[in-house]
Amino acid sequence: MVMSKNEEIKIKAGLEIHQQLDTNKLFCNCPSVLRSDEPDFTVNRKLHAIAGETGIIDEAVKHEASLDRNFIYQGYNASTCLIELDEEPPEMINQDALRIGIQVSLLLNCEILPVTQIMRKTVIDGSNTGGFQRTVLIAQNGYIETDSGKVRIVTVALEEDAARIISREKDKTVYRLDRLGIPLIEISTEADIVSGDQIKEVALALGDIIRACKVKRGIGTIRQDVNISVNNHKRVEIKGFQDVKMFIPTVEKEIDRQLREIKNKKLGGEVRKANADGTTEFLRPMPGAARMYPETDLPLLSISRDFVNDIKKSLPKLRSDIKQELKSHGLGQEMINLVVSEGKIEEIKELLQINNDANLIAKMLVLWPKEFSVKEKISLNKIYSVLTLDVLEHVLQKLNKGKIEKHDIQDILLDVIKGRSVEEAVKMEKINLHEVEEFVIKLIKEKPGLSMGGYMGLIMAEFKGKVSGKEAGEILKKYVK
Secondary structure (H helix, E strand, O other): OOOOOOOOOEEEEEEEEEEEEEEOOOOOOOOOOOOOOOOEEEEOOOOHHHHHHOOOOOOOHHHHOOOOOOOEEEEEEOOOOOOOOOOOOOOOOOOHHHHHHHHHHHOOOOEOOOOOOEEEOOOOOOOOOOEEEEEEEEEEEEEEEOEEEEEEEEEEEEOOOEEEEEEHHHOOEEOOOOHHHOEEEEEEOOOOOOOOHHHHHHHHHHHHHHHHHOEEEOOOEEEEEEEEEOOOOEEEEEEOOOOOHHHHHHHHHHHHHHHHHHHHHOOOOOOEOOOOOOOEEEEEEEEHHHHEEEOOOOEEEEEOOOHHHHEEEEEEEOOOHHHHHHHHOOHHHHHHHHHOOOOOOHHHHHHOOOOOOOHHHHHHHHHHHHHHHHHHHHOHHHHHHHHHHHHHHHHHHHOOOOOOHHHHHHHHHHHHHHHHHHHHHHHOOOOHHHHHHHHHHHHHHOOOOOOOHHHHHHHHHHHHOOOOOHHHHHHHHHHOO
């Protein structure tokens, strides 16, 4: 880091998180699905700078207008409408997206705005067909707790995602309209963050809250921007973080860069793009409030107290709270992580009402299906389509009644995957294990030199569900090394 021994570095930083919601689009009923097939039509346009609510053209908007680019928009007859082409007024805001936005806001301890104005934000880089992005502030004045202190949440907003870049040349950019209008929740923190480590902690905490709600998953569905100022350098916005692991290296390099600019008496604020190696590069001048103006095609948005109170009744639990709850049922950390990562939280809760052995249920839900997938070369999706909650409930009820033993369950589930009905699979006619042992001894004498797997196949075929694989395996190990 570039500084003298006596130089004190004072960091002020804040985060902006943009997360796609898993609903239809924000101001129309088109599906929020990205497509890879050939588009049905294209539209060519140029966009022009206009003044915002203050009558001033924003500096970032002027910069984009000076580039004089052509924009080509690709669309589909079945999933692109006139609203996305800016040829028809928007519909009322998507209520599912609004509900999710309020859920997140409440989990962030925010105040919900009872009445708010949908705004247009001037954007003429071509990513929005009308030259603006619709955005609406829904909550403010929240906070989250971190190890380094409270970090305030300034605002929570809902806004439209931009069109997707397909190709870019010097004077022409091709966009696809499938992403345009997908609802985004935007969370902005105050500049309360004082270190790279805390930036990462805040990002993870916000991610935990967001993922508790119905949001899209995968690369490109969440974008994280950092606003940072070092030793009174003007604020710099770094856009495009995809990997949380790169927060600290990128912030450290930005600190070095700003310290060098301070030494050279250069303190300009700007928007920069995060690169994969932790460096950043100039994108455009820092935008201001001049690019915002009211959306004239929609009325004020009212958020009633009854609507908010109804949402409060069923707020989702955070992953951290869920993990603690699973731990209280006796699950180890590795199994907890597996249950959470596979999204089997609701299933394990439901099955715990039938049988309180959380470890057994976790194995039935996530561990054994993975083992079956590898062993039998069957996709996990196919296995989960067979091992439904009804199947698992049936097996657990038989266990509770003493009709089967715990060590029988893995073999029963495998039988179901292979095509037997669960009713047939649980009808395990028990046999005296001494009889099995006699058969094993005779088998080894008659067929010496087989592998363990070869012997096991013959044993299980002989007794056909009357003995479990575990029981047969333990007997076999006594006679075959």
